[in-house]
Amino acid sequence: MGKRQIGELQPSELVVTILISNIATLPIQDVDVPLSGGIVPILTIVCFEVFISGLTMRSRTARRLFCGGPKMVIRDGQIMQKELRDLRFSVDDLIEQLRAAGYFDPSEVLFAVVETTGSLSVYPRFAARPATGGDLGLHRDDFIDAPPVVIVDQGRVLPDSLDYCGVSPVWLQKALEQEGIAQKDIFLMTCDRRRKYHIVKKDKT
Template identity: 45%
Template structure:
């Protein structure tokens, strides 16, 4: 039992390290070569986990070999455009100037229902308002609407907006991130004042609190805190 536990932990950590080497993309955004690698690694790790008669190196060596091969292929795809096209393919323009390219749909085995589903998922009722729709190599559909269909920006309307910058998390699930508080130039006194504005006493009552570069604060109390304040 102990041997099986150790083998499982080793293989699990090895797979996690391999996935981290592949980058931070989600499974749905993996290139075909990366998806195949993930499936093969999972299969190679499953056998040594279940069969204790198989040496652990039987699973580790192929996994390390595949990870090394992946790193080599990654370097080659960065250096060579032709090799990148060979490995990852090319984006396909499904809608061009408002017209659906039926040939591209057939080549990519994309049905009308799937196309309309993707359009609806991105807030478009149909292809009428779309200038370009591009099927990327990771299977995602990128949509570029006509200029007349885009919402106007504040600069186009002649308005000036204050740049708030990136919000920084100060409290996460009741835990105060002191480093972030200091990075924003605030201290405990300022924090207590912000909590008091929301009827709270300590960071443990906060689910999420952020502050942006302009000083804008967002605070969400933990479940039960709002109800407790109403009863009080």
């Protein structure tokens, strides 16, 4: 498991992961420990984690207790020093996370929140935000402007993606015939709701 995956774990999930990894090594390190001595505790911990996950989904209090909550570290453009100390979040950590979000100057940030995963969500000042279509007075249908999705994955058609794009298997076959390519020869095919598609062929072996 890489640093990125570890950083995405909730505190309770990280504790469970460490416990399971330690318990799983006991029967390997000590031949006198039966295999059940590792399996039973692991199953118990997994059941406990499933129970805690269900509890945190239903109870906000339990979620705060086991997973913590987001903390605002920049509010109305002001760095909340007490929150940083409570989180053991150094100035270097804050500046690094702001740079990762694309803001090298903290004064460009209006609000910033440290999520339970440790990542930083940034809301910039109006002057520092990238111009949007709305700012430029441009208007487009959000339904039509939706991003493309994969409709063929290594020769396999994805029906849900066809529905998303508003196309049918018949339309797909006609598009492939027009391109002169068989479905089985497709490595990847994407399409959007404007029916604009892109095809990547399989490498010849």
